[in-house]
Amino acid sequence: MHRFANPAQFNRLADRILPWAKFVLAASLLYGLYLAFLGSPPDRQQGESVRIMYVHVPAAWMAMFCYMVVAGASFTEIVWRHPLALLAGKAAAPIGATFTALALITGALWGKPTWGTYWQWDGRMTSVLVLFFLYLGYMAIWRSMDEEDKAGRAASILALVGVINIPIIKFSVEWWNTLHQPASVLRLDGPTIDSSMLWPLLLMALAFKAYFVIVFLYRMKLEINRRKLTVLRMSQVNRR
Amino acid sequence: MTQASSFTADVCPLKAEKLACFRGGRLVFEDVSFTLDPGQLLYLRGSNGSGKSTLLRLIAGFLRVQKGVLMYGDDGWWRGDAALSEAVIYAGHDNALKPVLTLRDNATELARLMTGRLVPDETLEAAADIFDMAHLLDQPVRYFSSGQRHRSNLMRFAYLKRPLWLMDEPTVGLDAENREALAGLMKDHLAAGGMIIAATHDPIGVEGQMLDMRDFQPDYDLEEGWL
Amino acid sequence: MTQASSFTADVCPLKAEKLACFRGGRLVFEDVSFTLDPGQLLYLRGSNGSGKSTLLRLIAGFLRVQKGVLMYGDDGWWRGDAALSEAVIYAGHDNALKPVLTLRDNATELARLMTGRLVPDETLEAAADIFDMAHLLDQPVRYFSSGQRHRSNLMRFAYLKRPLWLMDEPTVGLDAENREALAGLMKDHLAAGGMIIAATHDPIGVEGQMLDMRDFQPDYDLEEGWL
Amino acid sequence: MTASSFGIFTGLVKRDIRLAWSQGGTGTMALSFFLIAVTLFPFGVGPEPKILARIAPGVIWVVALLACLISLDRLYQADFEDGSLDDLALSPLGLSGVALAKICAHWVSTVLPLVVASPLLGLLMNLPAEAYGTMVFSLLLGTPALSLIGSMGAALTVSVRRGGVLLSLLVLPLYVPTLIFAVGAVDASANMVDPAQPLALLGAASLLALVVGPFASAQALRLALE
Amino acid sequence: MTASSFGIFTGLVKRDIRLAWSQGGTGTMALSFFLIAVTLFPFGVGPEPKILARIAPGVIWVVALLACLISLDRLYQADFEDGSLDDLALSPLGLSGVALAKICAHWVSTVLPLVVASPLLGLLMNLPAEAYGTMVFSLLLGTPALSLIGSMGAALTVSVRRGGVLLSLLVLPLYVPTLIFAVGAVDASANMVDPAQPLALLGAASLLALVVGPFASAQALRLALE
Ligand code: HEM
Ligand SMILES: Nc1ncnc2c1ncn2[C@@H]1O[C@H](COP(=O)(O)OP(=O)(O)OP(=O)(O)O)[C@@H](O)[C@H]1O
Numbered sequence A: 001m002h003r004f005a006n007p008a009q010f011n012r013l014a015d016r017i018l019p020w021a022k023f024v025l026a027a028s029l030l031y032g033l034y035l036a037f038l039g040s041p042p043d044r045q046q047g048e049s050v051r052i053m054y055v056h057v058p059a060a061w062m063a064m065f066c067y068m069v070v071a072g073a074s075f076t077e078i079v080w081r082h083p084l085a086l087l088a089g090k091a092a093a094p095i096g097a098t099f100t101a102l103a104l105i106t107g108a109l110w111g112k113p114t115w116g117t118y119w120q121w122d123g124r125m126t127s128v129l130v131l132f133f134l135y136l137g138y139m140a141i142w143r144s145m146d147e148e149d150k151a152g153r154a155a156s157i158l159a160l161v162g163v164i165n166i167p168i169i170k171f172s173v174e175w176w177n178t179l180h181q182p183a184s185v186l187r188l189d190g191p192t193i194d195s196s197m198l199w200p201l202l203l204m205a206l207a208f209k210a211y212f213v214i215v216f217l218y219r220m221k222l223e224i225n226r227r228k229l230t231v232l233r234m235s236q237v238n239r240r
Numbered sequence B, C: 001m002t003q004a005s006s007f008t009a010d011v012c013p014l015k016a017e018k019l020a021c022f023r024g025g026r027l028v029f030e031d032v033s034f035t036l037d038p039g040q041l042l043y044l045r046g047s048n049g050s051g052k053s054t055l056l057r058l059i060a061g062f063l064r065v066q067k068g069v070l071m072y073g074d075d076g077w078w079r080g081d082a083a084l085s086e087a088v089i090y091a092g093h094d095n096a097l098k099p100v101l102t103l104r105d106n107a108t109e110l111a112r113l114m115t116g117r118l119v120p121d122e123t124l125e126a127a128a129d130i131f132d133m134a135h136l137l138d139q140p141v142r143y144f145s146s147g148q149r150h151r152s153n154l155m156r157f158a159y160l161k162r163p164l165w166l167m168d169e170p171t172v173g174l175d176a177e178n179r180e181a182l183a184g185l186m187k188d189h190l191a192a193g194g195m196i197i198a199a200t201h202d203p204i205g206v207e208g209q210m211l212d213m214r215d216f217q218p219d220y221d222l223e224e225g226w227l
Numbered sequence D, E: 001m002t003a004s005s006f007g008i009f010t011g012l013v014k015r016d017i018r019l020a021w022s023q024g025g026t027g028t029m030a031l032s033f034f035l036i037a038v039t040l041f042p043f044g045v046g047p048e049p050k051i052l053a054r055i056a057p058g059v060i061w062v063v064a065l066l067a068c069l070i071s072l073d074r075l076y077q078a079d080f081e082d083g084s085l086d087d088l089a090l091s092p093l094g095l096s097g098v099a100l101a102k103i104c105a106h107w108v109s110t111v112l113p114l115v116v117a118s119p120l121l122g123l124l125m126n127l128p129a130e131a132y133g134t135m136v137f138s139l140l141l142g143t144p145a146l147s148l149i150g151s152m153g154a155a156l157t158v159s160v161r162r163g164g165v166l167l168s169l170l171v172l173p174l175y176v177p178t179l180i181f182a183v184g185a186v187d188a189s190a191n192m193v194d195p196a197q198p199l200a201l202l203g204a205a206s207l208l209a210l211v212v213g214p215f216a217s218a219q220a221l222r223l224a225l226e
């Protein structure tokens, strides 16, 4: 378990993965974008605006995926006190928050042409918003505390408590919505996906995932270096 | 070597072996070892920042023992352990007093928190007498001067009957008379078979072992220490 | 007797006549009189609760002079007065440090607050050197031990150039070396014609007048004192 | 041991209630925040009875939640700052027990008064007569979750300077389900629908919080002691 | 003397802005409270766009007011607790100047971000397009009064532990006129009426607060020092 606690070993592993991830990103992004914007037909009801889907849906998937990464890292940190897990959560959270913001923004932009409004208090949108707040809280704790280890463990506790919340929010909000506004559930049945749309969607999802891996690894390396810096500073404090 | 006594918990020797402590990723001290037998006093000495308070908080179970061993009798001694939390009284830099409550109420609440029972009035008054606080018992603590607050905090050692005292700079801000009262209290505790660890810059006037924290300053090593 | 000097404000004798102070409706001390000339040091002595801190805060202008007179040179000395707030440096029990800022930033902000200007780096580093803090200048204060924080607070006396120093228990928590450094700093200030009033329980090793606050304890009288 | 634990627990609850209602305590203050903040809404929204009635359950619950939140700020902070937290950690009760005791005290001293005052605010906000019972009941059932969840946030932010506002960031998202169930129940009653289902969910949220809350709070408090 | 006073004043404003946006400061946090609390209302009130649009100006203003309020809690408290208030009192600037500097810093670091974020919340709350300009303008014009009035409350409660909730009790009633004028202006715009009159009154409230605020704050701070 603690094998990769050695930063040098981690760095070596990361350096081996990075080129591959970059290749996958370039390939899938280029082909995916081509398919999404030129190679697939506009939707019959939605017209060209359907192309937002190729960004929106992968971003929404990644938003949830990143949270699970953060939660997994938190669990590892709490149970096994794995030092790299601490940094992994810290590295993944801002990426997740960005994807969440992207899902929110693209969703809102999509909402305007399809529903005539940028924002609806619909179950799925709301639960993603709450997810965004959880990310913000996680990052705020990290920023707010004096000691890195302490901050990380506090943030981990929050992340784990937040996991309990996610299914509840989704479930409850959908229930809450049907009481007031059953009409907005419409979106859930969405346009049935034809393979001409499925392929670019999957390719874009792959590209997003590769992007995540790359940024995540770079951020891990950054965190490790930052950590070294902190320790160096600390060693200054009591130099005699 | 467990010893029957007037304490609410057994008195056993406390033994530290090669303790080390990291704070904020930095090694504060390493290789701290000592043995404290019932009836003994250990002074922690050392310049500012050498880790006296940190060691006390480690022994009190507020910090995790990350490296080394701490034994109480034959048992390990760890954070959140019941044995630990029934043997220790700790008094740190902060006074742990509620300004709106009177001194008597503060003491009563603390005793109830530690034992679940009320302290008899006589015990409390005897404790207050030691530090010449009897006339202040029914005053709200918010009117106290800094030395009076500190004495109110030290009173706990007189009315709680636990064997291991951890004192962080107990003489701070005390006038001469009260330093003597403190020394007397500590001597009585040792005579009854209790144990004391005190971090201090001032002489207190009670015999004891010395542990100079400057001897345990690490040669700082980035390669090993950073994670 | 105003004296030209390196201070940002004039040095004049400080004279107290029959000062008294009420706190919480109670008379804490009465009939306190003293005269402090440039180049002199006044120690406030007395048991806990005798009113040392209260007198210091009165002189610093935090409390109102309710009874008696306080004169600085030929002028009255009152709360909120510009003359007062340009002559005094006060260091109390609290350290007045912002934990997120580095020691250098803390010092810079304080100097700017007091003078509107930045302190030259050399002045600051010289000040830090006195208390062996130079290597800590660029560290956030949150990492400091209690003694290190206290020293950071004392540094202000070295980089602010005001004539009257008010020190409340300046030796608290200092190790032996730093007590000496403090004594040296105080001697230099007196030699330059400054004035110091220090409340302390520990000997500091600088010559000075003594004012024992126990001599000014009122015979407590409910009839007179209660309103 | 058990008998003594029980003594410590009740002692601690009593201590905290007493401190909350003593000078400068949170007890009276949360109540006045609740009353005043709700009163601001007719100023902000305008006095039309229909609109007020429509938004009454939501506003009352949201403000109760905010009042609870700002009083939570000091749940552990006061003990942390004056060093009492060290003592609490050395109590034979253990930190989970301590957290539970403090949560109980918070609910009794600070939240219960809000529940009692809520019908008055219902009157001010023109709440439909059918909904009063459900509103009070939903507050009784749901506010323990607020105290329990809030305790985790308070423990996490205890060593943070100016933690109050960070607390809100951590805790408010976790309050959302409670809020939705509760308002759902009150709205159902106001519209003459059976509120049993949202009330059951509300109770479940409180139970879940009871399982997780004290334990997670204790873990977070350990961190603050380090 | 005047030149040095000016240096001290700007220095103090910069110091406070820096602290507010540093780790654990109120700057970011008040903003997140504002965003989250406004978001709670659709949960509480339900998602109907018409209702939301109707209550939007009131809710946004009331929550901005509450966010401002809870950040005020620590305006002087932090300096009081760590002893910096003694230093502030000994500054040649004088306590009124100190108070004014801290109020300016509070407004710039904490309130201005709320004003900037308010259009986003207008979007979430479905605010009518006509009202955006007036809402932002009313916030710009009215929030200085919130900082100034709040400063008095913060100074009064500074020596009281758990002052946060006491603060609200003191300050909220004084906020009512500002709130009424501001919401009046935004509502007027939303209904295509000229908002000049309520805006003028709002400006007058801020001016009055500017005259009274720093002075009263300084007096209250003197009390805390005693
Ligand atoms: C800000 C507003 C929005 C948010 C936060 C949001 C959120 C999400 C999330 C979280 C998912 C992933 C669901 C899952 O895989 O379980 C998703 C999928 C999707 N969204 Fe959105 N959405 C928003 C607006 C919209 C709009 C306006 C449309 C179009 C009318 C839309 C259409 C879709 C579609 C078609 C999917 C794929 C569903 C599937 O998995 O088959 N969304 N959205
Ligand atoms: N805020 C207050 N209200 C009422 N009485 C007070 C207040 N502050 C202090 N006192 C009382 O004033 C007296 C003098 O207190 P002061 O703090 O000046 O003592 P001191 O000489 O500094 O003692 P120490 O050596 O303990 O610091 C004490 O008896 C104290 O009870």
Ligand SMILES: Nc1ncnc2c1ncn2[C@@H]1O[C@H](COP(=O)(O)OP(=O)(O)OP(=O)(O)O)[C@@H](O)[C@H]1O
Pocket: A146, A147, A237, A238, B023, B024, B028, B046, B047, B048, B049, B050, B051, B052, B053, B054, B055, C142, C143, C144, C145, C146, C147, C148, C173
């Ligand atoms: N929260 C913390 N994070 C990081 N480092 C810390 C922390 N607290 C203390 N330290 C560091 O640990 C070292 C030991 O501090 P400690 O408070 O134990 O010193 P001390 O021996 O009690 O000194 P003093 O005589 O000044 O009280 C100091 O160098 C300090 O900088």
Ligand SMILES: [Mg+2]
Pocket: B052, B053, B054, B168, C145, C146, C147
């Ligand atoms: Mg120490």
Ligand SMILES: [Mg+2]
Pocket: B145, B146, B147, C052, C053, C054, C168
């Ligand atoms: Mg004193």
